[in-house]
Amino acid sequence: MEHKDLSPEEFAHIQDIVAAFNIYGDVVAAAPYGSGHINDTFVVNMSLGGKPVRYLFQRINNDIFKDVPGLMSNVQRCCDHIQARLQREKVSDASRRSLTVIPTKDGSAYHIDDQQKFWRCYIFIEDAVGYDIIENEKQAFVAANAFANFQKYITDLPGERLGETIPDFHNTIKRFETLKAAIAEDSQGRAKDVQEEIEWALAHEGLAHTLLDLRDAGDIPERITHNDTKLNNVLLDNATDEAMCVIDLDTLMPGLSLYDFGDLIRTSTSPVAEDEKDPSKVHMQMNMYKAVVSGFLESGRDFMNDCEIENMPIGAQTITFETGIRFLTDYLQGDVYFKTKYDDHNIVRCRTQFALVKSMEAQIDEMRAVALVK
Ligand code: ADP
Numbered sequence: 158m159e160h161k162d163l164s165p166e167e168f169a170h171i172q173d174i175v176a177a178f179n180i181y182g183d184v185v186a187a188a189p190y191g192s193g194h195i196n197d198t199f200v201v202n203m204s205l206g207g208k209p210v211r212y213l214f215q216r217i218n219n220d221i222f223k224d225v226p227g228l229m230s231n232v233q234r235c236c237d238h239i240q241a242r243l244q245r246e247k248v249s250d251a252s253r254r255s256l257t258v259i260p261t262k263d264g265s266a267y268h269i270d271d272q273q274k275f276w277r278c279y280i281f282i283e284d285a286v287g288y289d290i291i292e293n294e295k296q297a298f299v300a301a302n303a304f305a306n307f308q309k310y311i312t313d314l315p316g317e318r319l320g321e322t323i324p325d326f327h328n329t330i331k332r333f334e335t336l337k338a339a340i341a342e343d344s345q346g347r348a349k350d351v352q353e354e355i356e357w358a359l360a361h362e363g364l365a366h367t368l369l370d371l372r373d374a375g376d377i378p379e380r381i382t383h384n385d386t387k388l389n390n391v392l393l394d395n396a397t398d399e400a401m402c403v404i405d406l407d408t409l410m411p412g413l414s415l416y417d418f419g420d421l422i423r424t425s426t427s428p429v430a431e432d433e434k435d436p437s438k439v440h441m442q443m444n445m446y447k448a449v450v451s452g453f454l455e456s457g458r459d460f461m462n463d464c465e466i467e468n469m470p471i472g473a474q475t476i477t478f479e480t481g482i483r484f485l486t487d488y489l490q491g492d493v494y495f496k497t498k499y500d501d502h503n504i505v506r507c508r509t510q511f512a513l514v515k516s517m518e519a520q521i522d523e524m525r526a527v528a529l530v531k
């Protein structure tokens with residue numbers, strides 16, 4: 158049995174977890190998987206009567222997600238709704254096109270282990286990957302189209318309002334207040350090293366208000382949104398680059414369409430990684446911007462209003478700014494939220510985000526013109 162990146166104890170633990178779920182076969186191998194910043198993800202290889210199958214297991218980060226049962230109820234409702242639609246339309250590869258939650262042996266969507274940690278299991282989407290860095294315009298188009306379609310498919314989700322899995326997740330005004338508090342507290346004594354970033358962030362407070370002001374004025378509506386539409390949260394087919402499956406549904410909850418559009422621009426227009434150490438390599442590539450706008454609007458025009466469409470460039474700037482100040486806050490607080498691989502990881506990430514906002518500022522007129530073209 159292979160478990161090269163896991164200790165024997167961790168591997169034995171994964172075997173116990175697997176046994177709790179309603180799947181058959183023998184565990185052959187297990188390994189950590191993916192590049193997400195939040196959950197612990199594992200791929201488990203099994204032999205089902207001699208045939209290889211894989212499953213995706215996740216230990217859900219319940220320091221961050223305080224109400225995992227509520228979160229899994231959102232996820233289940235949404236997956237069931239989309240699966241039902243795909244089944245109605247007789248789509249042949251439905252289990253590759255939407256996540257499927259595999260229940261535990263006693264029918265629950267999650268399992269609680271002996272350390273009080275929550276686990277879930279999904280069908281593994283084979284032959285598809287999520288990209289950390291955009292490679293071409295086609296990927297930008299299909300990824301954006303997949304997330305807009307996702308929003309469209311859940312506009313008619315029946316039942317009560319979804320629970321908020323992280324309250325005020327995209328409340329940029331509160332995020333800004335939290336940053337100010339972290340600067341004042343300076344618990345790690347790191348503020349002196351990042352004065353430039355702090356000053357830049359404080360000078361851009363206006364960006365924290367843009368989307369919420371539009372919402373409060375009633376100009377843009379609350380919808381059900383994904384809220385974490387980074388490029389690597391949609392899996393593209395290895396052979397064709399077609400968008401297969403939107404994943405990472407933990408933040409599926411009420412939000413604004415521009416949160417989803419904005420995070421796509423943040424993650425699909427720069428030629429370098431979110432944690433590129435040289436921020437001078439970061440810029441907002443206009444060809445990618447145009448591809449994301451067309452991909453998003455291809456479905457988005459069916460449900461977005463004129464004000465949402467007009468404010469797409471503002472959404473892009475705001476969400477990128479918000480993510481930058483979240484990284485800065487986490488750096489100041491001692492790297493307590495995002496997974497990091499080295500000491501300065503969060504400030505490196507913050508710098509790329511601020512560089513991207515600056516690049517958008519420089520191109521804002523052209524961005525506005527793109528969004529208005531029918
Ligand atoms: P995080 O919140 O930590 O980003 P994700 O739900 O995005 O967690 O999962 C982490 C990674 O695992 C993804 O980036 C993707 O590569 C992979 N992944 C997640 N779900 C699946 C799935 N059902 N099939 C195949 N790969 C998946």
Ligand code: GN1
Binds near residue numbers: 194385431480
């Ligand atoms: C996290 O889970 P993941 O890695 O897809 C974060 C997003 C940030 C992103 C920055 C629940 O996304 O909000 O934009 O990192 N998810 C959560 O890369 O906080």
Ligand code: MG
Binds near residue numbers: 193389390405
């Ligand atoms: Mg993810």
